[in-house]
Every structure is written in structure tokens, then in C-alpha cells.
Amino acid sequence: CSLSKNKFTNNAYTLERPIKTTMLDALNKVTACYRHLVIALGSTSDSQNLREELKKTRKKAQELAVANRTKLTSLLKDKNISKDDRAEYERLWVLFTSSVELLEVDMKRSLEIGQDFPLKVPTRHLIQTGMTGSTTTVAARAMSVQNMKYEADANIDTVDLKELETEIAQVDQMMEEMEMKVQVAPWAVEAKQEAGAELKSTVSVGNSSVGVISICEEEPKETVEGETGLMKVFAGVIFTAVLLIAGILGYLVINL
Amino acid sequence: MTINTLSQDGVQRQQMPCLTKMERMIISMQDPDMGIKLRNQRLLITVIPHAMTGLDIVEWLIKKCSISDEEALHVGQLFVKYGYIYPLKEPRNLILKADDSSYRFQTPYYWMSTRWPASELDYAIYLAKKNIRKQGELIEYEKECYNALHKRINHTWDFVVMQAREQLRASKQRRKGDRIVLECQEQAYWLVNRPPVSPEHYKLTTLTKNTIAMISLARNRVKSSICLESYVKYCEQYQPHDPIMQGCLPSNPWITDDIMFWNMNSETVALPTKLRVERWSFSFMELLNDQMGRKEFLTYLEKEFSGTHTQINESIHNPYKQQFLAPGASRWVNIDSKTMEKTLEGLKRPHRFVLDDAQMHIYFLMKKDSYPRYLKSELYKNLLARAIVPQETKKSVFPFMRRQRHSSPSPALATQTAEDDGKAKYSNSNSGTASRL
Numbered sequence: 023c024s025l026s027k028n029k030f031t032n033n034a035y036t037l038e039r040p041i042k043t044t045m046l047d048a049l050n051k052v053t054a055c056y057r058h059l060v061i062a063l064g065s066t067s068d069s070q071n072l073r074e075e076l077k078k079t080r081k082k083a084q085e086l087a088v089a090n091r092t093k094l095t096s097l098l099k100d101k102n103i104s105k106d107d108r109a110e111y112e113r114l115w116v117l118f119t120s121s122v123e124l125l126e127v128d129m130k131r132s133l134e135i136g137q138d139f140p141l142k143v144p145t146r147h148l149i150q151t152g153m154t155g156s157t158t159t160v161a162a163r164a165m166s167v168q169n170m171k172y173e174a175d176a177n178i179d180t181v182d183l184k185e186l187e188t189e190i191a192q193v194d195q196m197m198e199e200m201e202m203k204v205q206v207a208p209w210a211v212e213a214k215q216e217a218g219a220e221l222k223s224t225v226s227v228g229n230s231s232v233g234v235i236s237i238c239e240e241e242p243k244e245t246v247e248g249e250t251g252l253m254k255v256f257a258g259v260i261f262t263a264v265l266l267i268a269g270i271l272g273y274l275v276i277n278l
Numbered sequence: 279m280t281i282n283t284l285s286q287d288g289v290q291r292q293q294m295p296c297l298t299k300m301e302r303m304i305i306s307m308q309d310p311d312m313g314i315k316l317r318n319q320r321l322l323i324t325v326i327p328h329a330m331t332g333l334d335i336v337e338w339l340i341k342k343c344s345i346s347d348e349e350a351l352h353v354g355q356l357f358v359k360y361g362y363i364y365p366l367k368e369p370r371n372l373i374l375k376a377d378d379s380s381y382r383f384q385t386p387y388y389w390m391s392t393r394w395p396a397s398e399l400d401y402a403i404y405l406a407k408k409n410i411r412k413q414g415e416l417i418e419y420e421k422e423c424y425n426a427l428h429k430r431i432n433h434t435w436d437f438v439v440m441q442a443r444e445q446l447r448a449s450k451q452r453r454k455g456d457r458i459v460l461e462c463q464e465q466a467y468w469l470v471n472r473p474p475v476s477p478e479h480y481k482l483t484t485l486t487k488n489t490i491a492m493i494s495l496a497r498n499r500v501k502s503s504i505c506l507e508s509y510v511k512y513c514e515q516y517q518p519h520d521p522i523m524q525g526c527l528p529s530n531p532w533i534t535d536d537i538m539f540w541n542m543n544s545e546t547v548a549l550p551t552k553l554r555v556e557r558w559s560f561s562f563m564e565l566l567n568d569q570m571g572r573k574e575f576l577t578y579l580e581k582e583f584s585g586t587h588t589q590i591n592e593s594i595h596n597p598y599k600q601q602f603l604a605p606g607a608s609r610w611v612n613i614d615s616k617t618m619e620k621t622l623e624g625l626k627r628p629h630r631f632v633l634d635d636a637q638m639h640i641y642f643l644m645k646k647d648s649y650p651r652y653l654k655s656e657l658y659k660n661l662l663a664r665a666i667v668p669q670e671t672k673k674s675v676f677p678f679m680r681r682q683r684h685s686s687p688s689p690a691l692a693t694q695t696a697e698d699d700g701k702a703k704y705s706n707s708n709s710g711t712a713s714r715l
Contacts, residue, residue: 047440050437050440050441050444051444051447051448053441053444054441054444054445054447054448055444055448057445057448058445058448058449060387061385061387061388061460061463062385063385063386063387064385064386064387065385065386066328067456113436116433116434116436116437117434117436117437117440120399120434120437120441121437121441124399124441127394131387131394134393135386135387138386139386145309145310147305147306147308147309148308149304149305149308149383149384149385149386150308150316150327150328150383151328151382151383151384151385151459151463152319152326152327152328152329152382152383152455152456152459153385153455153456153459153460154327154455154456155452155453155455155456157452159451159452160448160451160452162451163447163448163451164448208433208434209433210433211433212432212433213432213433213434213435213436214436215435215436215439217424217425217428217435218409218414219439220406220409220410220439220442220443221409221410221413221414
């Protein structure tokens with residue numbers, strides 16, 4: 023495995039066995055995107071596509087969860103690790119379990135809301151919340167692709183719910199097993215971040231530049247996006263000004 | 279819902295019925311024909327649809343439910359209070375105004391739900407997000423909550439920061455109008471679930487919490503050794519009377535199908551069992567709870583010219599009690615002058631509890647005075663001597679000669695046959711309607 027230093031540390035110390043946290047970061051990202059998608063359920067942003075996005079995102083989340091779990095349990099089971107290493111792994115374990123808990127709650131809620139708001143009914147009663155745009159970019163971010171492909175059947179809103187139920191049961195079972203097998207006291211873990219840490223570093227914490235390239239490419243877009251709107255207006259103003267001047271000059275030339 | 283909606287403490291929760299009703303109403307407001315009229319909200323360059331005025335809401339409620347102006351306003355207020363609709367101009371002011379102030383519907387994820395109460399972790403993530411967006415300029419109350427949460431859930435604080443950042447990045451993928459709506463929605467949700475508290479109110483609540491804590495510290499406590507002792511005494515006293523611990527004579531009806539035990543202990547038997555009579559000496563309530571005991575006690579009291587006491591206690595639900603207490607009444611009652619005065623006052627404007635003081639007084643009189651005397655009286659002792667101790671039924675020597683145990687027809691069977699009949703009738707009618715469809 024690669025030797026990227028763990029980017030969570032504020033005070034510098036090197037782990038004896040540093041680990042890559044890209045998988046954990048990816049799980050965190052997918053959880054955040056999944057929540058974002060579930061918020062759109064039942065509203066005017068809801069659609070067949072959203073249901074498919076939810077399905078794909080949550081399957082990806084589950085894959086990542088299983089992968090993380092395997093890795094972290096194998097790390098924690100090792101008896102020959104130093105105290106510092108163990109503390110760090112326990113911290114990562116708490117990060118992991120928090121992510122899975124959030125995911126589980128959102129899965130249960132998406133089941134509930136999905137059942138309450140079926141799409142294939144004569145009169146749709148989706149709540150008119152003011153959100154009308156699509157969520158395809160969010161899903162693309164979760165899946166780490168450029169564009170989402172939609173290939174689901176028309177009745178995904180009902181068929182998917184059954185799968186969702188079984189998946190929820192699986193996640194529940196996984197969490198129970200985790201609690202049994204891994205003896206980590208969550209309250210004993212100390213966070214590395216202080217209060218207000220989110221304001222300090224502008225570079226994403228934990229998003230190691232090594233590894234998956236697709237995570238990084240969104241960074242430049244974000245800082246510019248706020249300004250593109252303003253730029254467009256400015257450019258438009260200049261363009262019309264130039265046109266006006268050209269028109270006036272032309273008029274003068276013709277008349278003189 | 280087939281999935282168990284277990285909350286953190288493992289208790290299965292149901293959605294409150296009133297919230298379900300409100301949800302149904304909100305859904306009916308979305309109807310394209312019969313729903314609420316919606317307008318667009320203009321913010322500088324962006325236009326966000328699906329806004330409605332307070333007046334629209336009130337008028338729709340009046341039309342739909344055929345209620346008065348005032349009631350419609352009140353119902354509308356409930357929608358805003360519970361977060362199904364949120365105001366756009368003054369988000370912190372959760373009131374419905376029946377004028378042109380605009381409101382919007384909340385998305386189902388953020389609906390008030392007893393199944394999914396707002397969690398601390400989510401609140402922490404929200405505050406972290408707000409902190410990033412506002413560059414550290416949180417309002418005073420939010421700053422306090424943020425610091426408190428940082429202390430309380432410190433172990434997952436790294437997760438809070440990571441998740442806050444990721445959620446912000448995810449929302450940046452949406453277009454501007456949707457992003458604004460998302461922010462407003464989330465803010466409205468947290469204003470409903472974690473209402474901001476003014477500093478004076480905050481001080482007051484902490485003050486009351488402290489006083490409550492001090493009072494509970496000063497509470498009288500019984501040493502566990504003492505209460506365990508009395509518990510042991512109680513168990514020892516009641517042990518011979520417990521059919522499971524001691525067995526019951528003549529035999530346990532559930533085992534031998536012989537109901538003699540019940541017959542001997544029924545209320546109208548001529549001679550009670552010894553155990554039963556002994557039990558009356560445990561406490562006054564034991565005596566009163568047993569109908570036969572009450573009768574015996576009454577006979578004793580009548581012998582002592584104070585039978586009216588028991589009659590009052592027994593007929594306490596009878597409203598026509600003036601006959602007992604009016605001076606010169608046909609029956610006299612022994613109560614002290616203070617209670618008598620109070621009761622007579624109350625009788626001038628009679629209410630349900632007017633004779634409670636008198637009753638209490640008489641009850642204690644009987645308990646402290648008449649009851650101990652009864653237990654020492656000849657009447658009681660005679661009854662105790664005459665009481666029967668039933669013989670245990672002989673078990674037959676040869677096990678296979680024992681009386682055949684046959685259970686009486688189980689009540690479950692009876693109901694099942696009734697259900698089957700019912701089902702047959704229902705399916706007949708059902709198939710009839712199915713063919714019509």
C-alpha cells in the first residue's frame with residue numbers, strides 16, 4: 023500500500039504504518055451525496071431518474087462500506103500495533119461507523135418516503151418545494167463519473183423498494199456484527215479537529231491528492247463557479263457597449 | 279412499513295396521529311386542480327417557483343374544510359409551527375400571517391416526525407456548514423450550541439467536519455435557485471427543531487434546572503437496607519397465601535380440573551377458609567377488598583352503633599349525602615368540627631369532591647380505631663376458629679388411574695371458528711364485487 027501521510031493530523035507525527043484514507047473519504051462523499059438525494063425525494067425534484075440515482079448511489083455506498091470494514095477490522099485485529107497506531111485506527115473506525123449510521127438512517131428514510139410518494143399514480147402529489155432542477159450532477163459526483171447513464175425500467179419506484187428493504191436488513195446485520203467483533207469504545211476517541219477547524223484549512227482534509235484523480239477535479243470548478251455568473255453579466259454589458267459605440271460611429275460616418 | 283423503525287434507545291416509535299393528519303392535508307394542497315395557488319418568488323436575478331401567500335393558505339383552508347376565518351388561521355399556524363410550511367421573508371418568525379407574506383412547502387425529508395427525531399450529529403453538521411458559509415459569523419445562540427456540541431460529541435467531530443464539507447460540495451452541484459431553496463429548507467427545519475432561545479430565557483431555564491437538581495438532592499431517601507427489610511417481611515407474610523409458592527388447597531384447578539378451590543373462596547360462601555380470614559389481619563385494605571370481610575366488619579360496627587361510617591365509605595358516589603351531614607340529620611356521623619365546617623361550606627356549592635375531606639377523616643378513624651378493635655373482638659376470633667382448612671385431594675396411587683385430564687374447549691378455538699365463518703362470508707361478498715370490477 024502507498025505511504026501517503028495521513029492528512030488528518032494537525033500536529034505532525036508519522037504513523038508506523040500509515041494508511042490511505044481515500045476509501046474512507048469516498049464513503050464520506052457518497053454518504054453526503056446520498057443524503058442530498060434523499061432530501062429531494064417526494065418533492066418536485068423527484069423523478070424516475072432520481073430513484074435510479076438513489077439506487078446506484080446506495081449500492082456504491084454499500085460496496086465502500088464493506089471494503090472499509092474489511093480493511094479496518096483487519097487493522098484493528100492485529101495485536102502487534104503501537105498504541106499511537108491503535109488510537110489512530112480507532113479514530114478512523116469511529117469515522118467509519120458514524121458514516122454507516124448516517125447512511126443507514128437515510129436508507130430507512132428513503133424507504134419510508136419512497137413508499138409514501140409513488141411515481142406511477144394517476145395524480146402525482148409531489149410536494150411543490152421550489153426545487154425543480156435535476157440531481158444528476160450530485161449523483162455523478164457520488165459515482166465519480168462525468169455523466170450518469172439511466173437505464174432503469176419504468177416501475178423502478180416500486181421495484182427498488184423491495185431491494186431497499188433487504189439492503190437495509192443487510193446493513194443492520196453488518197452493524198451488529200461490527201459491534202460484536204470490534205471492541206472500540208467510541209467515547210474514548212479524541213478528535214483531531216478543534217472547534218472551528220472547518221474554517222481554517224481550505225484544502226480538503228483527508229482528500230489525499232494521491233489516488234483517485236476524479237475527486238480532485240471538482241476543486242477548481244468550485245472556486246470559479248461563484249464568479250462565473252458575475253463574469254457573464256459583465257461580459258454582456260461590455261458587448262452591448264461595444265455594439266452601441268460601433269452603431270454610433272457607423273451612423274456618424276454615414277452622415278458625414 | 280415492514281422495516282422496524284427502531285430509534286437509538288431501541289424503542290419502536292409511531293408517527294403521532296395528528297402529524298399524519300397534517301401530512302395528508304399538505305399532500306392534498308398539492309393537487310393540481312384543487313390545491314393551493316402558487317406564485318413565483320423573485321430574488322434579484324433568480325426566480326424560484328412554488329411560493330404562496332398567507333392569505334392563499336387561509337382561504338384554501340376555509341374553502342376545503344368549511345371552517346371559519348379564525349379557525350383556518352389557527353390551523354395554518356399549526357402547519358407553520360410544526361414546520362410543514364415555512365416563511366420566506368422572516369424565517370425566524372414562525373407565524374402565519376393572513377396577508378401577502380410568502381411561504382413555501384417543506385420537503386418530506388424535513389417533516390416533523392416522531393419516528394425520526396432531529397439528532398445532535400445532524401445539528402452539529404448543520405452548524406459546521408453554516409460556520410463555513412458565514413465564515414465564522416454565527417449568531418450568539420448558535421455559537422453556544424456549537425461549542426456545547428463540540429464538547430458533547432467530541433469523538434465524532436472529525437466526521438462532522440468531513441461531512442459538512444462534503445455536503446456543501448454536493449449542494450454546489452445544483453443550480454442557484456435549488457441551492458437557495460435547500461439552504462432555506464434546512465434552516466427552517468432547524469429553527470423548528472432547535473428553536474433559538476433568548477439569553478434571559480436561557481438563564482431562566484438553567485436556573486430552573488439547577489433548582490430542580492437541588493430539590494432532588496434534598497429529597498428524603500430511604501436506606502435500601504430498610505426498604506429491603508420491609509420487602510422481605512412482606513414476602514414472608516404473604517408467602518403462605520401464594521398459590522404458586524405454597525400450593526393451594528384442596529388442589530390447583532388449573533392442574534386437576536377440580537374447581538373446589540374457587541367454590542370455597544367465592545364471595546357468598548357460608549364459611550370462609552382459614553387463610554382468607556387470616557389475611558384480613560394483614561391490613562385494613564385487605565379487609566375492605568374482600569367482600570365477605572367487609573360484610574363482617576359492617577356487622578361488627580353496627581353492633582357498636584357506628585355503622586354509618588362504612589355506609590358512607592361504600593356509597594361515596596351517591597350524590598344525595600346531605601342527609602348525613604345536615605345538623606339534625608337522620609343519621610349521625612362522627613367527624614370533627616373543622617372537617618364539618620369545611621364540608622358544610624362546600625355543600626352550599628356542591629361539587630364532586632365536596633365530601634372527600636369527611637370521607638378521609640372517617641377512613642382514618644376506622645383504620646386507626648375500629649379496625650384494631652375488630653381484630654381483637656370476639657366476632658373475629660370466633661370466625662377464625664370456625665374457618666375451615668380444606669383437605670388436600672388424595673392423589674391416586676396408580677398414575678394411570680388418575681382422572682382423565684380434558685381441557686375445556688379453548689376460547690381460542692371458539693374465536694377461530696367464528697373468524698372462519700366471518701372470512702367465508704367476506705370472501706363471498708368480495709368475489710362478488712371483484713366480478714363486477
